[in-house]
Amino acid sequence: MATKTRPLRLYSKRFYHSYDHPAPGGPFPAIETSILRVSTPHIPTHGFTNTSLSLGAQDAGYLPASTNLFPRGAFSLVHYYLYTQRLALAAHTNITAADAVGENGYVMGVGGKVRALVWERLMANKAVVHRWQEALALMAQPSNIPTSLKELAALSDEIWFLAGDKSVDSSWYTKRASLSTIYAATELFMTTDKSADFIDTREFLDRRLGDVKVVGGAVGSVSQWVGFTAHAGINVLRSKGVRI
Numbered sequence: 404m405a406t407k408t409r410p411l412r413l414y415s416k417r418f419y420h421s422y423d424h425p426a427p428g429g430p431f432p433a434i435e436t437s438i439l440r441v442s443t444p445h446i447p448t449h450g451f452t453n454t455s456l457s458l459g460a461q462d463a464g465y466l467p468a469s470t471n472l473f474p475r476g477a478f479s480l481v482h483y484y485l486y487t488q489r490l491a492l493a494a495h496t497n498i499t500a501a502d503a504v505g506e507n508g509y510v511m512g513v514g515g516k517v518r519a520l521v522w523e524r525l526m527a528n529k530a531v532v533h534r535w536q537e538a539l540a541l542m543a544q545p546s547n548i549p550t551s552l553k554e555l556a557a558l559s560d561e562i563w564f565l566a567g568d569k570s571v572d573s574s575w576y577t578k579r580a581s582l583s584t585i586y587a588a589t590e591l592f593m594t595t596d597k598s599a600d601f602i603d604t605r606e607f608l609d610r611r612l613g614d615v616k617v618v619g620g621a622v623g624s625v626s627q628w629v630g631f632t633a634h635a636g637i638n639v640l641r642s643k644g645v646r647i
Contacts, residue, residue: 429486430482430486431479431483431486434465434469434472435472435473435479436483437463438456438459438460438463438465438469438470438472439456439459439479439480439483440459440463440483441459441462441463442455442456442458442459442460442462442480442483443455443459443480443483443484443487445458445459446480446484446530446531446534447530447531447533447534450534450537451477451478451480451481451484451531451534451537451538451541452477452480452537453470453476453477455477455480456470456473456476456477456479456480457470475546475547477541478541478542478544478547478550481538481541481542481547481551482550482554484531484538485551485554485558486554488524488527488528489524489554489557489558489561491527492520492523492524492561492562492565493561493565495520495523496565513563513566513567513568514566516565516566516567517562517563517566517568517582518608518609518612520562520565520566521562521582521585521586521589521608522605522608524558524562524586525586525589525590525593525601525604525608526601528590528593529601532593532594535590535593535594536594539591539594555583555586555587556579556583558583558586559578559579559580559582559583559586560579562582563578563579563582585608585611585612588607588611589604589607589608589611592604592607
């Protein structure tokens with residue numbers, strides 16, 4: 404596999420990167436973006452619902468009926484949240500370096516940074532975690548599954564990239580498949596976690612990372628990789644609420 408570079412383009416005051424394509428202008432037109440942006444603060448109270456969208460439309464200076472701009476309804480709010488939280492991770496690479504230092508003061512490398520970035524993304528859900536099962540239900544609707552899984556894959560890719568992973572062999576795919584599954588399972592676990600500071604979620608994450616040895620390496624053989632990815636797709640869908 405040839406080495407690939409990620410072209411950079413400024414978008415909404417952030418650098419957005421993709422391995423193969425220049426950055427698009429984002430998945431939402433300007434009017435929708437203005438409504439979705441001010442709808443987000445309503446999520447903790449009103450959830451991932453049309454009510455939040457309607458309140459956001461009013462906050463943005465539009466009629467409540469402007470929610471008709473969103474044919475996918477409240478899922479547009481979920482999609483916007485996933486998209487913006489993914490891009491927001493780029494601002495936390497400096498924090499990651501500190502979080503990736505082990506108990507004895509040594510830097511844990513790419514694996515430690517992956518763990519820290521996953522945790523950073525999970526902690527971004529703290530304000531909406533009591534509403535997250537509503538988001539999962541919307542993501543699990545058949546018409547929304549492709550977009551949901553695309554965002555999950557993009558999140559995994561973003562985390563590995565920000566962590567400094569430079570692999571160009573078959574482990575590129577293995578790492579992203581395994582991290583997608585781990586993240587989805589941990590995110591679901593977090594919705595039922597009542598422990599202080601989500602310590603149970605953190606321990607759950609560490610166990611999952613240890614189980615597949617995704618931190619610091621790849622699954623050891625082609626047969627392991629094929630077997631793992633076969634289960635990964637099913638497990639991701641199950642963790643998103645799909646009954647299969």
